[in-house]
Amino acid sequence: MEQALRMKEKGNECFAKQKYASAIDYYTEAICLQSNVAAFYTNRALCYIYLEKWVPAQTDCRRAIEIDGSNAKAHYLLGKSLCQDHEYDASIDAYEKAQSVLDGHPSQQKASSFAQDVLAGLRLAKKLKWQAAHDAQRRRHNQVMSLFQTIVDQSRTHELKCLPDVDTALVHSNHDTVLAHMMELLEMHVRLLHIVPMCLEFCIAFAIAGRGCRRATVMWKRRHIGPWFRWTAVRA
Structure with missing residues (x-):
């Protein structure tokens, strides 16, 4: 165990110097020597996060949680890496578990700014989840508008070319009315997209x-x- 702790300290020194790859090597050595210490995994996970390697970070966080389910840091880092990986639902769940752990230790929660970091991460994950859903709805809305415009134009062209003795002005008027009504409905939908969600x-x-x-x-x-x-x- 002493050798593993020495490897951890060397990893911490490299981390302080922003030498994250070297820190990972030392934390890995510590894990090889003592594989049941959650802190070794969370420290390595943090290095992976700084290197934007989200999947290895998630793997280490989950291993740390298997060792110690009450490790708030592991839940927090898992939420952080999942959020960066656009897994917003899983990220929110991880942040909420970190909050739950902290709620069980009120003195620790008040004495540290860590609880504020967890809350900030949770808020960000919820915001990004809403933004992603909003963007997807906006894309679908634009697709529907384009498709309906094409359908109306095709119908207009068909009636003008294929129907004998057609009243050109009436055809344009009818199609313009239908198109305007549909666009109004779609714009109402757009306004609904801008409503601030409950979260x-x-x-x-x-x-x-x-x-x-x-x-x-x-x-x-x-x-x-x-x-x-x-x-x-x-x-x-």
């Missing part, structure tokens, strides 16, 4: 430091951030 109803804290101001926290309610979301969605 973002909680207050959002913005830490402000700069321009000579003392550090402060400003809380924004849903009614205040709703217009901002709609504005950013229009700009996107």
